[in-house]
Amino acid sequence: MFQRRMNPRVFWGASAVIATLLAAAIFAPGASDQVFGAAQAWIIDTFGWFYVALVAxxxxxxxxxxxxxxxxxxxxxxxxxxxxxxxxxxxxxxxxxxxxxxxxxxxxxxxxxxxxxxxxxxxxxxxxxxxxxxxxxxxxxxxxxxxxxxxxxxxxxxxxxxxxxxxxxxxxxxxxxxxxxxxxxxxxxxxxxxxxxxxxxxxxxxxxxxxxxxxxxxxxxxxxxxxxxxxxxxxxxxxxxxxxxxxxxxxxxxxxxxxxxxxxxxxxxxxxxxxxxxxxxxxxxxxxxxxxxxxxxxxxxxxxxxxxxxxxxxxxxxxxxxxxxxxxxxxxxxxxxxxxxxxxxxxxxxxxxxxxxxxxxxxxxxxxxxxxxxxxxxxxxxxxxxxxxxxxxxxxxxxxxxxxxxxxxxxxxxxxxxxxxxxxxxxxxxxxxxxxxxxxxxxxxxxxxxxxxxxxxxxxxxxxxxxxxxxxxxxxxxxxxxxxxxxxxxxxxLLGAAAEHSDPPLSDRLRRILAPPRRGQILALLDSVAEPAVRQVGEGLAAEGLPAEVERTEAEILLTVGEAGARTFTYRLRAVSRPLPAFSMIEATGGRRAMEWRLRASANLAGADYDVTGLSQSQLVGDILDKLALWRSGAALQARPPATIPSS
CATH class of the missing domain: 1.20.1740.10 (Amino acid/polyamine transporter I)
Structure with missing residues (x-):
């Protein structure tokens, strides 16, 4: 049986569309020629302006x-x-x-x-x-x-x-x-x-x-x-x-x-x-x-x-x-x-x-x-x-x-x-x-x-x-x-690069304190910062010949490094919620508590998970490499959490 590495929906979907058009051209060349001609005339009359404006x-x-x-x-x-x-x-x-x-x-x-x-x-x-x-x-x-x-x-x-x-x-x-x-x-x-x-x-x-x-x-x-x-x-x-x-x-x-x-x-x-x-x-x-x-x-x-x-x-x-x-x-x-x-x-x-x-x-x-x-x-x-x-x-x-x-x-x-x-x-x-x-x-x-x-x-x-x-x-x-x-x-x-070299304004820091991140913001952070950082590290490891696999679900990203069955390194990023502090007896004894969402990281080293919500992509890459270096050396028994930046 043939080995395969494909996205089946794209592979076979595109094949079906192409096969349909080619079958029409082969088995009905006269009719397909007329259809092609009619399609060309319609596209030119209707979308000719769009082609010219688009290219400009x-x-x-x-x-x-x-x-x-x-x-x-x-x-x-x-x-x-x-x-x-x-x-x-x-x-x-x-x-x-x-x-x-x-x-x-x-x-x-x-x-x-x-x-x-x-x-x-x-x-x-x-x-x-x-x-x-x-x-x-x-x-x-x-x-x-x-x-x-x-x-x-x-x-x-x-x-x-x-x-x-x-x-x-x-x-x-x-x-x-x-x-x-x-x-x-x-x-x-x-x-x-x-x-x-x-x-x-x-x-x-x-x-x-x-x-x-x-x-x-x-x-x-x-x-x-x-x-x-x-x-x-x-x-x-x-x-x-x-x-x-x-x-x-x-x-x-x-x-x-x-x-x-x-x-x-x-x-x-x-x-x-x-x-x-x-x-x-x-x-x-x-x-x-x-x-x-x-x-x-x-x-x-x-x-x-x-x-x-x-x-x-x-x-x-x-x-x-x-x-x-x-x-x-x-x-x-x-x-x-x-x-x-x-x-x-x-x-x-x-x-x-x-x-x-x-x-x-x-x-x-x-x-x-x-x-x-x-x-x-x-x-x-x-x-x-x-x-x-x-x-x-x-x-x-x-x-x-x-x-x-x-x-x-x-x-x-x-x-x-x-x-x-x-x-x-x-x-x-x-x-x-x-x-x-x-x-x-x-x-x-x-x-x-x-x-x-x-x-x-x-x-x-x-x-x-x-x-x-x-x-x-x-x-x-x-x-x-x-x-x-x-x-x-x-x-x-560009904005991320500028932010790495400057402290956030006071108004931004106050806004982050008074309006803690919601679930959608953390999921967006997974998409825009966390996943690119993890994939960048995985790509670099693969280029060096070290097997690396990235798995993604809606609220979690997992990087696995090493051969299956051998000693492996894992680095996990998860969207995690926690209740905000209660400011009244009603909230503390049964009223609905507001929830705060954070992005937390963990590696298969001794130590608890830690907050990485405010890290930029390059800082997150650095954190992964730091943990990987500790894993490779075997020198650390406990992973020390990095300093965090207030979340956006």
Whole structure:
């Protein structure tokens, strides 16, 4: 029997939703294509404004977090060092975030906007400038801001607060213990569905380009059957990468792919119009800044057109659908970095590379199309987007070599996307567990490939676009809640740090004396301070190879350290009530007594339990470590209670 480590409600709930949608696409492709199209039209008409406003708001909010006092918060304990070197970290950001899309759209998007711009005259110099501004907008900081907000939420609550690495953890400040129930399950299910269909869209684009590339190089026809076989073959490679783990699999593939991508880009830069490209890069960036706010809020409300649905809104939905995947992936690899470092790295470095990449390929394609190619690249793009890159290479020296390298790059991007995606989805479905049985990761990897194949057979690119828009809609609303929860969590973190270095005001101390804590306040303290502290210690112990288990009930948290059956250390936190002092004979002899609630701690050392109601998270961590040290040394027969701070 297979071992398992999962949240069954999330694992099987998400599987059921995905299976239902895929069954409809497979057994009724015509009808499902119509449904996808109708859903896309309805979402664009009804929620297009919401997508545009949401992306603009997220970008502003992420910059606010980086510039303000929250920027100094570390994503992990204050003394944590980054898990990965900076170059490896950036390489994994690039490969996981947009790899296949950059290969697919590097030539196709600028040429399409050049040939059919939304505002300028087609195939004019104004159209060329507009094409690059639009491309920069779609592949710039807006996309990475969406990834950053999800990644920040996950990294903050998992690495710093000790909560599970799942989307529901980001809602803890808003929902408290309810995040462990049906609401939290629903959030994780939406995240899995959005992630899987977002990845399926990228895999569908990738396999279409691989098929056209092989047809261009070998003459093998890019039929739907062959595309499905390609998906099966490449997903087999992805499964091998999945089983090697994050360090050996994704990291190595990402680094290799980044080197190959840079070499290909440098080749085009050298053999293409080098001087023009360098000037174009500077001017493109200037136009991007000049049109930044206009493009951020453009909806063509006064002159509706299909262009918005086919481009900007599709991209925003695509990035939103991808955000659980990329956000969780960059959260996993970003432990030990500050919020400011995280935001600057995530927003600026991949964006800068994308701008350089799009300029080199896009401006070279436009220049060639206006001169020596005489419109051939435009014709290829309009006939089939998947052939754009290979038609472009035909206009440059060494077309066979560069086309073969491009196919290899897309394959490796395909593998890293499927690899990273299956690891991320399995983490969500397993309640944040980082080590899960191999069959679970293989299961999700196969489901990603099945989704890509089914959507390609159901309607090609149009079905992929429609599925992405539909899958992104529920998660777009969740993004708003994640941002609000992150703000509350970080603000509380800053206030807690300030409180550790200052005495409470006299009015606060009087209020605590005259209004003793109630049950709800102590339970909230368990959620916001005690549980993160205990989980932080448990995570640190596990990282050092010492078995540690955290158990939580509504009013109690138990940390157990050590092997089962061996000598173990336990640390228990409980919400305890006691009657307040009686101030009259009636109260003392049978009247109803008011109750005071406290948070009390105990360890399996000699000594009674003691009050820890007023301790901050870092102080509580220190108390646990002190008791653990006494247990390890065996030197103490009685645990001495720490000094307490008046409760809030």
């Amino acid at each position: 708001g997220i970008l502003g909010f992420v910059l606010f977090l980086a510039i303000g006092p929250t920027g100094k918060i570390k994503l992990g304990p204050d003394d944590a060092d980054p898990d990965f070197p900076y170059v490896s970290w950036l390489a994994m950001l690039f490969a996981a975030g947009m790899g296949i899309g950059l290969m697919y759209f590097a030539v196709a998007e600028p040429i399409q906007h050049f040939a059919a711009p939304p505002e300028a005259a087609p195939r004019s110099f104004d159209a060329a400038r507009e094409a690059m501004v639009i491309t920069f907008t779609h592949w710039g900081v807006h996309a990475w801001a969406i990834y950053a907000i999800v990644g920040l939420s996950l990294a903050f609550f998992a690495h710093r607060k000790g909560l599970p690495l799942t989307l529901r953890s980001g809602l803890k400040p808003l929902l408290g213990r309810h995040t462990d129930g049906v609401v939290g399950d629903a959030v994780d299910i939406f995240a899995i569905c959005g992630t899987l269909f977002g990845i399926a869209t990228s895999l569908g684009l990738g396999v279409a380009q691989i098929g056209r590339g092989l047809e261009h190089l070998t003459g093998l026809p890019a039929t739907p059957t062959n595309e499905v076989l390609l998906i099966a073959a490449v997903m087999g490679l992805a499964t091998v990468s999945v089983l090697t783990g994050l360090d050996r699999g994704v990291r190595r593939l990402s680094e290799v792919n980044l080197v190959l991508a840079v070499l290909l880009m440098l080749f085009v830069l050298v053999v293409g119009p080098t001087g023009f490209l360098l000037k174009a890069l500077v001017q493109n960036f200037g136009f991007y800044l000049d049109h930044f706010f206009v493009r951020t809020f453009t909806l063509y409300a006064y002159e509706p057109r299909d262009w918005m649905a086919n481009w900007t809104l599709f991209y925003w939905a695509w990035w939103i659908a991808w955000s659980p995947f990329v956000g969780m992936f960059i959260a996993r690899i970003s432990r030990g970095r500050t919020v400011r470092e995280f935001v600057c790295g995530v927003l600026l470095v991949p964006t800068g590379f994308s701008f350089l990449w799009m300029t080199v390929f896009g401006n070279t394609a436009i220049a060639l199309d206006m001169t020596s190619a005489a419109g051939a690249i435009t014709q290829a793009v309009q006939a089939d987007l998947s052939t754009a890159l290979f038609q472009f290479f035909e206009q440059l020296p060494g077309a066979a070599v560069t086309s073969g390298l491009a196919v290899a790059l897309v394959i490796v991007f395909f593998v890293t996307s499927a690899d990273s995606g299956s690891l991320v989805i399995d983490t969500i479905a397993s309640g944040g567990a980082e080590e899960t049985p191999k069959w679970q990761r293989i299961y999700w990897c196969g489901l990603e490939g099945g989704a890509a194949a089914a959507l390609l057979l159901a309607g090609g690119l149009e079905a992929l676009q429609a599925a992405t828009l539909a899958a992104a809609l529920p998660f777009a609303a969740i993004l708003v809640l994640l941002a609000w929860g992150l703000y509350r969590g970080m603000r509380k973190d």
